[in-house]
Amino acid sequence: MKSWAQVYVPPIDSRFNFPALSVKNSSTQELLQLPIKDIYRMYVCGITPYDATHLGHAATYITFDLINRYLLAMGKKVLFVENVTDVDDPLLERAIRDGVDWRDLAISQIELFRSDMTNLHVIPPVDFIGAVESIPLVIDCVEDLMTKNAVYDVEGDLYFSVRRDPEFGSRSKLPTTVMMEISAQRGGDPKRVGKRDPLDPLLWMKERSGDPSWPGSLGSGRPGWHIECCAIALKYLHCDRAEEFLIDIQGGGSDLIFPHHEMGASQARILSGKPYARAYVHAGMIGLDGEKMSKSLGNLVFLSKLIESGADPMAVRIALMSRNYGDDDMWHESRLDTATQLLNRLQSLLGRSDVAPTDSVISQIIVSLSENLDTPKVIDLLNQWCTSTETGLRGGNAGELARAIDTLLGIAI
Numbered sequence: 095m096k097s098w099a100q101v102y103v104p105p106i107d108s109r110f111n112f113p114a115l116s117v118k119n120s121s122t123q124e125l126l127q128l129p130i131k132d133i134y135r136m137y138v139c140g141i142t143p144y145d146a147t148h149l150g151h152a153a154t155y156i157t158f159d160l161i162n163r164y165l166l167a168m169g170k171k172v173l174f175v176e177n178v179t180d181v182d183d184p185l186l187e188r189a190i191r192d193g194v195d196w197r198d199l200a201i202s203q204i205e206l207f208r209s210d211m212t213n214l215h216v217i218p219p220v221d222f223i224g225a226v227e228s229i230p231l232v233i234d235c236v237e238d239l240m241t242k243n244a245v246y247d248v249e250g251d252l253y254f255s256v257r258r259d260p261e262f263g264s265r266s267k268l269p270t271t272v273m274m275e276i277s278a279q280r281g282g283d284p285k286r287v288g289k290r291d292p293l294d295p296l297l298w299m300k301e302r303s304g305d306p307s308w309p310g311s312l313g314s315g316r317p318g319w320h321i322e323c324c325a326i327a328l329k330y331l332h333c334d335r336a337e338e339f340l341i342d343i344q345g346g347g348s349d350l351i352f353p354h355h356e357m358g359a360s361q362a363r364i365l366s367g368k369p370y371a372r373a374y375v376h377a378g379m380i381g382l383d384g385e386k387m388s389k390s391l392g393n394l395v396f397l398s399k400l401i402e403s404g405a406d407p408m409a410v411r412i413a414l415m416s417r418n419y420g421d422d423d424m425w426h427e428s429r430l431d432t433a434t435q436l437l438n439r440l441q442s443l444l445g446r447s448d449v450a451p452t453d454s455v456i457s458q459i460i461v462s463l464s465e466n467l468d469t470p471k472v473i474d475l476l477n478q479w480c481t482s483t484e485t486g487l488r489g490g491n492a493g494e495l496a497r498a499i500d501t502l503l504g505i506a507i
């Protein structure tokens with residue numbers, strides 16, 4: 095489907111040196127230094143379009159935008175693909191609750207998401223792909239999984255057999271009891287009678303009365319969530335079988351570690367015979383004033399509402415970057431105030447002709463980003479540079495720093 099508006103990324107001078115990027119790999123809980131190569135493949139799980147875009151979404155997509163920007167600034171090609179789950183239970187349930195057509199709800203929320211991403215200056219994916227448009231791909235994948243004895247039928251619904259993957263569980267590393275609990279909370283049906291393993295996820299749901307469905311060789315029905323992302327990633331990331339891993343980065347919020355990313359990786363493993371992602375990278379959850387931000391508590395902070403109330407999207411971006419991306423964190427309005435102060439300072443100082451030295455701050459920003467996106471350190475560096483300029487240090491190039499901040503951090507001054 096149509097992505098959002100392309101973002102201009104200024105070039106960065108070749109005298110700046112880019113160390114290899116390290117990211118925290120959730121499957122090992124350790125830092126992983128990405129090998130230097132010409133092409134990186136990154137898949138980021140997108141929204142289910144019924145409630146776009148709260149601050150948790152914004153924090154996640156900014157995180158992967160920083161990775162994308164770093165690799166692009168290194169001069170590499172980044173195949174970046176993101177999906178939109180434009181048919182799934184939460185969307186259908188919300189449409190029924192609100193008395194609207196699920197397609198209209200999806201279209202309106204996807205449009206809002208595009209506008210939010212544009213406001214946040216997030217570079218759009220190379221391919222932005224919807225679940226509905228991917229149904230033929232899903233059907234092909236399920237048929238392929240059938241030939242590999244990884245599919246079975248429960249009253250017309252098709253399930254993936256996790257036991258077919260000897261490495262099942264290796265990416266999320268959770269005890270079975272925890273997996274069972276989370277599966278039930280996040281769309282799974284571990285108690286359904288007739289399943290070979292309670293954790294087996296749905297690949298294809300047989301048509302239910304009143305639900306949308308699509309005809310085909312699997313019978314009339316609709317796709318499961320995990321196989322959707324797996325099918326899109328395998329097709330649009332043009333995986334190179336000569337590589338050790340099918341893709342470099344599987345990204346998303348930390349609530350996707352299990353079951354979503356475990357299942358996607360298992361399915362891709364069975365389909366291809368190869369390990370799926372080199373690194374599973376996850377952004378932490380954002381809470382509000384000491385409480386988890388959730389639909390049920392009704393305390394989601396939406397980006398569009400913040401912007402309507404006068405917040406500068408670049409200040410929101412800075413505020414979300416003042417934390418380590420992987421940490422769960424609390425949002426307070428004071429965060430936005432502090433970020434707005436830094437943004438105002440940068441806007442004012444970068445308009446001057448005489449500023450504090452900039453080469454060293456740009457180099458240090460690059461190094462900090464290479465170390466698992468140490469954005470709190472980056473914010474410190476920017477504050478220190480502002481103070482140095484305000485106290486009269488000179489010798490820098492304001493234009494070059496402004497461009498570097500735009501290129502590397504996505505902050506357009």
Ligand code: ZN
Nearest residue numbers: 139140323354
């Ligand atoms: Zn996904």
